[in-house]
Amino acid sequence: MMTDIRIDVAVIGAGPAGVAAGIGAREAGAEHVVVFERDWDLGGILQQCIHPGFGLHTFKEELTGPEYMHRWIERAHGAGVTFRTNTMVFRMEEDGSFWTMNPDEGIQHVHAGAVVLGMGCRERPLGAIRVPGSRPAGIYTAGTAQRFVNMEGYMPGNRVVVLGSGDIGLIMARRMMWEGASVEGVFEIMSWPGGLRRNIAQCLDDYDIPFHLDHTVTQVHGKDRLEGVTVAKVDANKKPILGTERFVACDTLLLAVGLIPENELSRMAGVQIHPVTGGPVVNQCLQTTRENVFAAGNVVIVYDLVDWVSAEGYKAGKNAALFALDGLPKATRRFDVRGGENVRLFSPQWLSDQEDATIFLRVTKPIEQRCRVTADHGLFSKTLRYARPGEMNEVHIKAEQLRMLPPDVREIIVDVEEE
Amino acid sequence: MGAVEVIQRLFDVIIIGAGIVGAALARELSAYAMRVAVLDKAAEIPSGASRANSAMIHAGYDDKPRTQKARFCPSGNRRFHELQGSLDFTLRECGSYVCAFEEDEIRHLDVLLDQGRRNGVPGMEIISGDTLRDREPHASREIRAALWAPSGAIVNNFEAVVAFMDNAQQNGVELFLETQATGLLCSEEKQEVFGVETTKGRFLAPVVINAAGVHAGEISRMAGEESVRIRPTRGEYFITDKTVGHLVKGFFFACPSTKGKGITVASTAEHNLLIGPTSTPQTDLEDTSTTMKGLEEVLDGARKLVPDIPPGAAITSFAGVRANTLSGDFNIAVLRKPRGFVNVAGIKSPGFTSAPAIALHVVEMLREELSDRVIMTPNPRFVPERTHIPRFAELSMEEREALVRRDPRFAQIVCRCETVTEAQVVEAIRRGARTVAAVKIWTRAGAGRCQGGFCGPRVADILARELGIPLEEVTRHGGHSRLLVGRTKEYWFRGNE
Numbered sequence A: 001m002m003t004d005i006r007i008d009v010a011v012i013g014a015g016p017a018g019v020a021a022g023i024g025a026r027e028a029g030a031e032h033v034v035v036f037e038r039d040w041d042l043g044g045i046l047q048q049c050i051h052p053g054f055g056l057h058t059f060k061e062e063l064t065g066p067e068y069m070h071r072w073i074e075r076a077h078g079a080g081v082t083f084r085t086n087t088m089v090f091r092m093e094e095d096g097s098f099w100t101m102n103p104d105e106g107i108q109h110v111h112a113g114a115v116v117l118g119m120g121c122r123e124r125p126l127g128a129i130r131v132p133g134s135r136p137a138g139i140y141t142a143g144t145a146q147r148f149v150n151m152e153g154y155m156p157g158n159r160v161v162v163l164g165s166g167d168i169g170l171i172m173a174r175r176m177m178w179e180g181a182s183v184e185g186v187f188e189i190m191s192w193p194g195g196l197r198r199n200i201a202q203c204l205d206d207y208d209i210p211f212h213l214d215h216t217v218t219q220v221h222g223k224d225r226l227e228g229v230t231v232a233k234v235d236a237n238k239k240p241i242l243g244t245e246r247f248v249a250c251d252t253l254l255l256a257v258g259l260i261p262e263n264e265l266s267r268m269a270g271v272q273i274h275p276v277t278g279g280p281v282v283n284q285c286l287q288t289t290r291e292n293v294f295a296a297g298n299v300v301i302v303y304d305l306v307d308w309v310s311a312e313g314y315k316a317g318k319n320a321a322l323f324a325l326d327g328l329p330k331a332t333r334r335f336d337v338r339g340g341e342n343v344r345l346f347s348p349q350w351l352s353d354q355e356d357a358t359i360f361l362r363v364t365k366p367i368e369q370r371c372r373v374t375a376d377h378g379l380f381s382k383t384l385r386y387a388r389p390g391e392m393n394e395v396h397i398k399a400e401q402l403r404m405l406p407p408d409v410r411e412i413i414v415d416v417e418e419e
Numbered sequence B: 001m002g003a004v005e006v007i008q009r010l011f012d013v014i015i016i017g018a019g020i021v022g023a024a025l026a027r028e029l030s031a032y033a034m035r036v037a038v039l040d041k042a043a044e045i046p047s048g049a050s051r052a053n054s055a056m057i058h059a060g061y062d063d064k065p066r067t068q069k070a071r072f073c074p075s076g077n078r079r080f081h082e083l084q085g086s087l088d089f090t091l092r093e094c095g096s097y098v099c100a101f102e103e104d105e106i107r108h109l110d111v112l113l114d115q116g117r118r119n120g121v122p123g124m125e126i127i128s129g130d131t132l133r134d135r136e137p138h139a140s141r142e143i144r145a146a147l148w149a150p151s152g153a154i155v156n157n158f159e160a161v162v163a164f165m166d167n168a169q170q171n172g173v174e175l176f177l178e179t180q181a182t183g184l185l186c187s188e189e190k191q192e193v194f195g196v197e198t199t200k201g202r203f204l205a206p207v208v209i210n211a212a213g214v215h216a217g218e219i220s221r222m223a224g225e226e227s228v229r230i231r232p233t234r235g236e237y238f239i240t241d242k243t244v245g246h247l248v249k250g251f252f253f254a255c256p257s258t259k260g261k262g263i264t265v266a267s268t269a270e271h272n273l274l275i276g277p278t279s280t281p282q283t284d285l286e287d288t289s290t291t292m293k294g295l296e297e298v299l300d301g302a303r304k305l306v307p308d309i310p311p312g313a314a315i316t317s318f319a320g321v322r323a324n325t326l327s328g329d330f331n332i333a334v335l336r337k338p339r340g341f342v343n344v345a346g347i348k349s350p351g352f353t354s355a356p357a358i359a360l361h362v363v364e365m366l367r368e369e370l371s372d373r374v375i376m377t378p379n380p381r382f383v384p385e386r387t388h389i390p391r392f393a394e395l396s397m398e399e400r401e402a403l404v405r406r407d408p409r410f411a412q413i414v415c416r417c418e419t420v421t422e423a424q425v426v427e428a429i430r431r432g433a434r435t436v437a438a439v440k441i442w443t444r445a446g447a448g449r450c451q452g453g454f455c456g457p458r459v460a461d462i463l464a465r466e467l468g469i470p471l472e473e474v475t476r477h478g479g480h481s482r483l484l485v486g487r488t489k490e491y492w493f494r495g496n497e
């Protein structure tokens, strides 16, 4: 018969969010905390991020992805977190229990006092952005290519075009160059880069890799192996402009066209998913619409800084433990968060008056001048030198501030405005 | 270059092409004690039209009575239902609707109804737009009437081809992949055929059957028969993610026009939405590229039938090439000259549906018209059943547990989107999968939301391990479609030379 397992807090995924959630849960007093990870190793996507740039906020030094995770994993072991690797969570029930599987223990049914979702995100494939053409070998998402090169030691190709300017794409453009490939260019359909400016400078400019904004790939060519792509400039409606098409020969197309939170399990559990973020609707305790299910990291909203992911993971783990032990303090008031005109997405979607809150948001388009990120009712205001879609902004609100709001206030609007 | 080695192999029957027609025929011939070879130029099957189509098992009302299509389509439909259990492929009874928006289209439904009845299609009726919407709440409000045909079904076309061929192989048929027919071996003045010249040597047999899909014209010309003129016509499609698969239950057709059956919307056997195809004549026989224009046309057409389809739900697109002919009908015949050569050509839609019935018919033709060249005695070891590799994702927890106890590799997930395990991938390779695409055909690994982003490298690892080849030699779909070009750092060593 299949085994039933009972624990206090279960965490799904051992990336930065999940590892920190494990620590948070133990440090908040949960006895039996288990993190389930389908990969052979801990660390999530950071295992393959061998470039430096992680942990400036947390450790005040620039670490590589694996170094950064190593510190957190050590801390988790010290805190008494149990890890189960090579263990896939493949089904979740509405009561929050779930099913795991691995070759040693077979299938198990896990029942936990509270669950933290930390499944991260996946990369958007080519079909999803509807690039027409043939389907030869040589088309990879940047993350898949990164895994081949950084973890397995194989070259996916020699002559590379990158579509999209998400951070992974930028980092892979440089990596492929380092490994001796030629990089023909990075093409981005928007009028601004998808990734961090820092990565544009360090990964493209420093290596003279051409970067084309307002461009897209309109056709893929080649039967067996990729032979080239047609690229074109796009107009204001993102439609290719006739006459601007040109052929770029290449044997590899890397896609960095967006990340999608990985929420199949969340859906099975009946957790409400936000249509814009693609992640669960949560409050500042990272509690989803199922009260015993919490979520943190890229599964909620795609982050660009891992320090925030770890911090949010810790918080989710702590609150999951408190929930499992004696329940979280009930909200006496509840505020819906709304995004203002310049805000594309944000999380959490609602606040309780019992906890301090951090709201993460991204702007719709770049504001290249002094601006202010605000929460209305005078709750928060901070001046920024600029705001860009590739870089998340934060709003901090104290629980006391929320409790002092006039009784008719039910909604808080966050926005970014030019000064 | 070494000396060219001429390999000669001896068979009773050679089938050129392992699409649904070749596969179904191979399976029927495997009931007889004879040596059958199936040759296909591709590295995995299906690869031609049988790979990229609407996967509809048509009821059979579309075709004019007394045509070969009208004859084989309804009987092929019945045969698919009969064989589903014994050959273990996925067939979903869903029924089909032809939707009429305008007055003349409503009149055309009567024509189809009458045609269907004459072809022997069971259970058809014309229903009102409101009745349609009671059954299918997402159907457009503009649809005024629809022709309902309950025997229409959706097949997993990959599984069906593989199932027929797998069963044929279990019964002794030999399949030769990456083996392209380049010429026919005939006696003087093409009186008789005695074999096929291929890229892998010579295959000898007194009977050669042309089931080469869009290439049937070329093969027929090798026999000196010019009448098979294929006019390749491309059809482009989208597949959406499973989250919108519930929008329709039945198979939706727009009312047919001169351009073909028009854009359709259907929930596939695996509950993704399939929308398409376009119909664009082209000169190239192989070009299965999709185009921006084609995909827009598909989306517009589909949203006319089912307005709730979200434009962003596509996970992939593909195209197939129809083997259309001038006559519009199948061309199935034993040639007088060269004797021993059989055309099963011009197999356009509803060719998939018709294939199992065509196969039975060809067996009869061999028995009646070519008895001087083949002897058809029953195969004493013929087993008419086969089972597919366990579909782990579809099993109950108890069934999964039992599999895992039998083989722990069933607990090792390879493709997380479709829940495909290592044991399934290994079994696919044991049954003949040699490429990443073949593993996907057999198991659905890589067919889900992330389109192989996650499992691609893992499938490649398992292929390399099981086949005992370096990872760099693993291909996506044979030929030059290698996934990787070499090891990292090689460049630096090269640079130092």
Ligand SMILES: Cc1cc2nc3c(=O)[nH]c(=O)nc-3n(C[C@H](O)[C@H](O)[C@H](O)COP(=O)(O)OP(=O)(O)OC[C@H]3O[C@@H](n4cnc5c(N)ncnc54)[C@H](O)[C@@H]3O)c2cc1C
Residues within 6 Å of the ligand: A012, A013, A014, A015, A016, A017, A018, A036, A037, A038, A039, A043, A044, A045, A046, A049, A052, A053, A054, A055, A087, A088, A089, A090, A118, A119, A120, A121, A143, A146, A167, A168, A262, A265, A296, A297, A298, A299, A302, A303, A304, A305, A306, A307, A309
């Ligand atoms: C390629 C890449 C490069 C980046 N570069 C930088 C950078 O330079 N600097 C920076 O600060 N940030 C960077 N980031 C951002 C940061 O690393 C991510 O935001 C962070 O890794 C997200 O952590 P996570 O725990 O939410 O998700 P992940 O790291 O993706 O971890 C999720 C984990 O869950 C596991 N999992 C998923 N589903 C299941 C299941 N069903 N059962 C069991 N386990 C499961 C996965 O295997 C994985 O280990 C980068 C991100 C990516 C993708």
Ligand SMILES: Cc1cc2nc3c(=O)[nH]c(=O)nc-3n(C[C@H](O)[C@H](O)[C@H](O)COP(=O)(O)OP(=O)(O)OC[C@H]3O[C@@H](n4cnc5c(N)ncnc54)[C@H](O)[C@@H]3O)c2cc1C
Residues within 6 Å of the ligand: B016, B017, B018, B019, B020, B021, B022, B039, B040, B041, B042, B045, B046, B047, B048, B049, B050, B051, B052, B053, B054, B055, B056, B057, B058, B179, B180, B181, B182, B211, B212, B213, B214, B215, B216, B234, B235, B236, B277, B320, B321, B322, B323, B347, B348, B349, B350, B351, B352, B353, B354
């Ligand atoms: C867009 C589209 C939609 C369709 N929708 C439907 C539908 O919904 N229902 C339906 O019933 N039918 C449908 N059809 C028709 C159906 O797909 C075809 O009739 C059927 O698949 C034809 O099968 P086949 O075996 O004849 O050809 P194919 O499947 O094309 O097989 C031919 C095989 O021959 C091989 N070959 C070719 N030349 C050589 C050579 N020289 N040497 C060795 N091998 C060779 C090829 O590699 C290929 O594998 C559709 C077709 C298209 C294109």
